[in-house]
Amino acid sequence: AKHLATRASQGRLSVFFGAGVSASAGLPTWPELLAQLAIRAGFDEADREGLRRLGPLDQAELIARRFGAAALGPHVRDCLDIGDALGLGHALLAGLPVSEFITTNYDDCFERACAAIGRPVARLPYAPATQAQRWLLKMHGCVSAPDDIVLTRQHYVRYAERNAALAGIVQAMLITRHMLFVGFSLDDDNFHRIVDAVRRALAGSERERLGTVVSLFPNPLIEQLWGDDLRWLSLASPEATIHRAARRFEIFLDYLSFLAATPSHLLNPRFDAVLSPGEVELRAILEPVREWMKRQPRPAADDPVATSFARVYALLADLGSHTH
Numbered sequence: 001a002k003h004l005a006t007r008a009s010q011g012r013l014s015v016f017f018g019a020g021v022s023a024s025a026g027l028p029t030w031p032e033l034l035a036q037l038a039i040r041a042g043f044d045e046a047d048r049e050g051l052r053r054l055g056p057l058d059q060a061e062l063i064a065r066r067f068g069a070a071a072l073g074p075h076v077r078d079c080l081d082i083g084d085a086l087g088l089g090h091a092l093l094a095g096l097p098v099s100e101f102i103t104t105n106y107d108d109c110f111e112r113a114c115a116a117i118g119r120p121v122a123r124l125p126y127a128p129a130t131q132a133q134r135w136l137l138k139m140h141g142c143v144s145a146p147d148d149i150v151l152t153r154q155h156y157v158r159y160a161e162r163n164a165a166l167a168g169i170v171q172a173m174l175i176t177r178h179m180l181f182v183g184f185s186l187d188d189d190n191f192h193r194i195v196d197a198v199r200r201a202l203a204g205s206e207r208e209r210l211g212t213v214v215s216l217f218p219n220p221l222i223e224q225l226w227g228d229d230l231r232w233l234s235l236a237s238p239e240a241t242i243h244r245a246a247r248r249f250e251i252f253l254d255y256l257s258f259l260a261a262t263p264s265h266l267l268n269p270r271f272d273a274v275l276s277p278g279e280v281e282l283r284a285i286l287e288p289v290r291e292w293m294k295r296q297p298r299p300a301a302d303d304p305v306a307t308s309f310a311r312v313y314a315l316l317a318d319l320g321s322h323t324h
Helices: 004-011 020-023 030-040 044-054 056-067 068-079 088-094 108-118 155-156 162-177 191-200 220-225 243-262 269-274 278-293 304-318
Strands: 013-017 100-103 123-124 135-138 179-181 211-215 230-234
Touching: 004 013, 004 179, 004 243, 013 088, 013 278, 020 088, 020 108, 030 044, 030 056, 044 230, 056 068, 056 155, 088 108, 088 243, 100 162, 135 162, 135 230, 162 191, 278 304
Parallel strands: 013 100, 013 179, 100 135, 123 135, 179 211, 211 230
Antiparallel strands: none
16 A cells, blocks of 8 residues: 555556445446346347356347347446445545546546545547646446447457557556556456556566556466556455455545545644644744745636745645645
């Protein structure tokens, strides 16, 4: 958590989250979603049993054919309609000091969590990120644009030609940031192709691992498969219940947020009793600055010193002061 928090506070962390995060809000996992869609498409019990023996992409392909190509997206949207519900994982991720997020999820829970705390994200590729401080790349589409949803084998085969720009963003994040993976199984074919392109681009160069995977349970074979590219953190033993493991995941994200947050207690008098000796000394240095700032009128917007004043005001506010 300390390693990831340091990267987040330095602006060097991006987050990739999958269906495991949305499960806490009551949304279906991929197998559960396919099961619901099969029922909606009119497959009887015997056919649904046969579907379950196929791979997920082939299941989705057959379901899409039963619906007709134009109708699959709206049915996915309807299966993911949970109103205004959110999961705790969405709120904890939204609170991280991170500006770049990527997801394979179709739902809009994370976007609503960000809006609720006053830190909205631009939803790529559906909204420009030029005016936003944060963005979320929806790799496989969104419920707000059901016709773009990527679910079937045909969608995956054609992904590279239709969504090359989106794949390029993921590749750039893997090369320039440390990527935190949460709730993502790493078995997505599109993601495998993207990582392989990054491996080839970085071949022969010295590099750190591309990211860190936070998983509920250990999986030695998967860890071995990705060992050269990703660090692995398992939060619970194989004997633990899914509920206990999920709770440890939430605690971990909460602790990560705490470590990565800007210290906002230093100049707040309510925290006088808990300051360390070093913090007391630092506050003694900053107190005259705060008092001087209190006496100064805010400079006009066209004053050359206005930008510097604004930065000092922001710093003092981040440290718990209210100068004006």
